[in-house]
Amino acid sequence: MIDLGPHETFILFAYLGVALVTFGLIGMVAIDARRQKARLAALEAMGVRRRSTGKGPKP
Amino acid sequence: MSAFTALLVRELKLATRASGDVLTLILFFVMVGTITPFAIGPDKVLLARLAPGIIWIAAFLASLLAMDRLFRADHEDGSLLAMRHAALSMEAITLAKLIAHWLTTAVPLIIATPLMAVMLNMDMTIFWRTIVSLALGTPALTAFGAVGAAVTVSLRRGGLIAPVLIMPLSIPILIFGVSAINANAGPGAEMAAMLFLGGISLVATAFVPFAAALALKLTQE
Amino acid sequence: MSLDTAKPMNWFDRLAHPGQFLIWSRRLIWPLAIITVLLFALGLWYAFFNSPEDYQMGDTVRIMYIHVPNAWLSQFCYVLMAMSAIGTLVWRHPMADVSMKAAAPLGAAFTAMALYTGALWGRPTWGTYWEWDGRMTSTLILLLMYLGLIALWRAFDDQLRAAKLIAVLTLVGAINIPVIKFSVDWWNTLHQPASVFRAGGPSMPPSIYIPLFVMTFAFTFLFLTLHLVSMRSEVLRRRVRTLERKQASGAAK
Numbered sequence: 001m002i003d004l005g006p007h008e009t010f011i012l013f014a015y016l017g018v019a020l021v022t023f024g025l026i027g028m029v030a031i032d033a034r035r036q037k038a039r040l041a042a043l044e045a046m047g048v049r050r051r052s053t054g055k056g057p058k059p
Numbered sequence: 060m061s062a063f064t065a066l067l068v069r070e071l072k073l074a075t076r077a078s079g080d081v082l083t084l085i086l087f088f089v090m091v092g093t094i095t096p097f098a099i100g101p102d103k104v105l106l107a108r109l110a111p112g113i114i115w116i117a118a119f120l121a122s123l124l125a126m127d128r129l130f131r132a133d134h135e136d137g138s139l140l141a142m143r144h145a146a147l148s149m150e151a152i153t154l155a156k157l158i159a160h161w162l163t164t165a166v167p168l169i170i171a172t173p174l175m176a177v178m179l180n181m182d183m184t185i186f187w188r189t190i191v192s193l194a195l196g197t198p199a200l201t202a203f204g205a206v207g208a209a210v211t212v213s214l215r216r217g218g219l220i221a222p223v224l225i226m227p228l229s230i231p232i233l234i235f236g237v238s239a240i241n242a243n244a245g246p247g248a249e250m251a252a253m254l255f256l257g258g259i260s261l262v263a264t265a266f267v268p269f270a271a272a273l274a275l276k277l278t279q280e
Numbered sequence: 281m282s283l284d285t286a287k288p289m290n291w292f293d294r295l296a297h298p299g300q301f302l303i304w305s306r307r308l309i310w311p312l313a314i315i316t317v318l319l320f321a322l323g324l325w326y327a328f329f330n331s332p333e334d335y336q337m338g339d340t341v342r343i344m345y346i347h348v349p350n351a352w353l354s355q356f357c358y359v360l361m362a363m364s365a366i367g368t369l370v371w372r373h374p375m376a377d378v379s380m381k382a383a384a385p386l387g388a389a390f391t392a393m394a395l396y397t398g399a400l401w402g403r404p405t406w407g408t409y410w411e412w413d414g415r416m417t418s419t420l421i422l423l424l425m426y427l428g429l430i431a432l433w434r435a436f437d438d439q440l441r442a443a444k445l446i447a448v449l450t451l452v453g454a455i456n457i458p459v460i461k462f463s464v465d466w467w468n469t470l471h472q473p474a475s476v477f478r479a480g481g482p483s484m485p486p487s488i489y490i491p492l493f494v495m496t497f498a499f500t501f502l503f504l505t506l507h508l509v510s511m512r513s514e515v516l517r518r519r520v521r522t523l524e525r526k527q528a529s530g531a532a533k
Contacts, residue, residue, distance in 0.1 A: 005339030007404035014343045014400040018350070018393050022502065025389050029506050029513070036516035043523045048530070206452050210445045214435050223431060224449060227424040227456075230417070270452050273369075277444040 062147045063155055070159030080128065081163055084121050085171045091117035092175040103180045110181035111189060111240035115233055117175065118168050118193060119200060123225060125164045126204040127218040129156060130275065134212045140279055149272035157198075157205055157264065165197035185240055188249060192239035195256040196232050202263035203228045209274035232259060296374050298515045305508055312505040319498035326491035340404050345491050347397035349499040350390050354422060355457055357387035357503065361429075362454040365447035375511070377443030380450065381433055382510035386503055388426035395419060414463030418456055425453045439518065 005011075060068075074080065095113050096106060106113075133139045142152050169190060176186050207225040211217030238244075238252035295301065327345040361383045367376030398416065399409040410416065429446060436442030484492075 007338065007340050010400045010404050011339060011342050014346060014397045017396050017400075018346050021389055021393050025386065025506060028385075029509050033509050033513045033516075036513045036520060039520045040516055040523070043520065043527065046527070048523045048527045206449065210432070210449050211435075213441075213445075217435070220428075220431055220435050224428045227421045227428065228453065230421055231459075234417075270448055274445055274448045277441070277448070280441070280444075 062145065063151055066142075066147065066152060066155040067159055070156055071162065074128075074159060074163040080125075081167050084125055084164060085167050087124060088117050088121040088168050088171055089174060089178075091120060092178050096178070107180045107182055110176065110179035111185075111192075111237045113179055114172060114175050114181075114189060114193075115196075115236045115240075118165075118197065119229060119233060121168060122164060122197065122200045122204055123222040125160070126208045126221055126225065129160050129205055129208045130212045131208070131218070134275075134278070139212075139275060143276070143279065149276060150268040153205065153209075153268040153271045153275070154264075157201055157268065160205075161198055161201045165193070165201060168197070169193050188240045188253075192236050192253060192256060195239070195253060195260055196236040198260040199232045199256070199263040200229055202260070202267040203232075205267055205271045206274070209271035209278075212275065213278045232256070235259070298374060298378075298518075301375055302512060302515055305512055308508060309505065312501060312508065316498060316501040316505050319494060319501055323491060323494040323498045326494055330487075330491070338404075340401055341488065343397055343401040344488075345495045346499075347394060347401050348492060349496040350397060351394040351419065352496060353499050353503055354387055354391035354394050354419065355460060356500070357383050357390060358422065358426075358450075358454065358457055360507075361387065361450050362457075365450040368443055368447040369451075377440070377447065378511050378514045379507070380443065380447065381439075382507055382514055384426055384430050384433065386506055386510070388423060388430060390499075390503070391419060391423040391426060395423065414466060415460060418460040418463055422456055422460065425456065429453075 092113060095109075099105065099109070130139065133142070143149060145152070147155075172189060172193065173186075175181075176183070176189065181189070204221070204225050206228075207221040208217075210224065211221045214220065235252045235256045239249050239256055242248035242252060323345070327342050361380050364376045364380035364383070367373040368380065395416070398419075402411070403409050429450065432446055432449070433439070433442060436445075
């Protein structure tokens with residue numbers, strides 16, 4: 001690892017914190033997207049349909 | 060009597076009829092000033108230094124408490140819907156309500172300020188600045204509170220979330236309000252803060268009726 | 281007169297119709313994500329391996345490479361929300377409120393990160409984690425506004441009515457953005473005045489502003505990707521709600 005100078009800890013904590021929140025955000029958005037798709041699929045499997053869907057293609 | 064004046068009188072009558080409301084407000088205001096010495100210790104010098112801030116915090120919290128009754132009662136019994144079809148525009152109605160609300164909330168607080176100043180051992184030479192800063196700043200507090208109240212009027216427990224929405228907007232008022240009393244900066248800093256405060260209040264009072272009226276109309280759609 | 285009276289969709293309709301939005305947005309996700317990853321890789325390489333330490337700040341300039349993008353993005357996100365709010369109120373654009381709702385948590389996260397990295401940058405460089413100066417105070421106010429808006433979305437049952445009311449509040453709060461932007465010029469405290477977007481061009485050497493720009497683009501593309509996916513989830517979420525409601529009323533028959 002390159003030498004980051006006397007304030008290494010601050011730099012490390014800054015990047016670690018941002019990485020944590022960034023990956024957390026990506027995770028939450030991805031999980032939410034997956035959950036909505038699953039719920040929609042479950043409802044469609046049960047036969048509940050929107051008026052406009054009919055036998056249309058799924059997005 | 061013009062429609063505007065009639066509405067103003069109605070609001071004033073309603074607010075003072077339930078006079079327990081105004082008394083509760085003043086009590087709350089004074090109580091905040093009473094408990095702070097218990098919380099931070101009775102050191103008179105410290106209290107004197109913090110007095111402007113404490114008075115402003117108390118005024119701020121009290122006005123948050125009162126915000127709910129600006130629109131909620133009229134919304135719930137349908138008066139707001141009826142007012143919408145009145146000869147007066149919704150913006151004018153909101154302005155009348157704002158003025159009445161300020162008269163029945165902020166003015167009693169300002170009257171109770173001497174009591175607070177004595178309890179907090181405020182330096183009496185700057186006391187008059189406290190009155191002026193409250194008089195200049197509370198219209199802005201009322202105005203921003205009205206936006207929060209108008210947006211949350213249809214929520215059953217909206218009274219809890221409205222303060223959270225109003226607070227970020229009101230922070231500058233608090234900053235300038237306390238600066239206007241005791242800035243600890245160069246000379247003339249208090250005057251500058253007073254002017255800012257007055258400016259914010261004027262702009263807020265001018266624009267908020269439009270925002271609040273829009274929110275009320277959208278609520279009734 | 282033709283029997284087929286449905287007019288063909290132009291580009292604007294494709295933007296506005298939720299179903300159409302889902303179709304075309306799907307093709308954008310992976311390209312955006314890949315660009316984001318590439319930009320981050322490039323930016324981080326520049327930040328750590330191709331950028332000398334600043335003569336004044338030392339190695340802590342590397343914190344600036346993530347602090348400034350986050351701070352800028354926190355404001356950009358609110359501006360996007362404000363424009364979406366105008367779209368909701370003035371044009372009743374169907375996707376505008378979806379955009380507004382999806383942006384709020386992202387904006388809150390970027391603002392929080394800006395404050396966090398700012399504190400860690402401030403301590404070694406200027407000796408303090410926090411200072412109640414104009415920019416930090418107004419950025420904190422921005423964070424509180426984001427969180428308040430998120431709370432408000434959750435307080436309403438009817439999301440469509442909530443959208444218009446929240447749009448009004450978003451626009452009222454938009455006054456804070458110019459305050460943040462100009463606070464460093466109005467009050468002379470900890471933050472330095474504008475040094476990037478000035479009339480004469482950046483006042484920093486390329487070794488510093490290149491990593492800065494790359495990282496800013498990286499974070500911006502991250503935001504765009506996450507925003508797009510969030511908007512899609514919101515559209516799906518509303519469909520799910522409608523269907524569940526339909527199912528519940530159907531079962532009651």
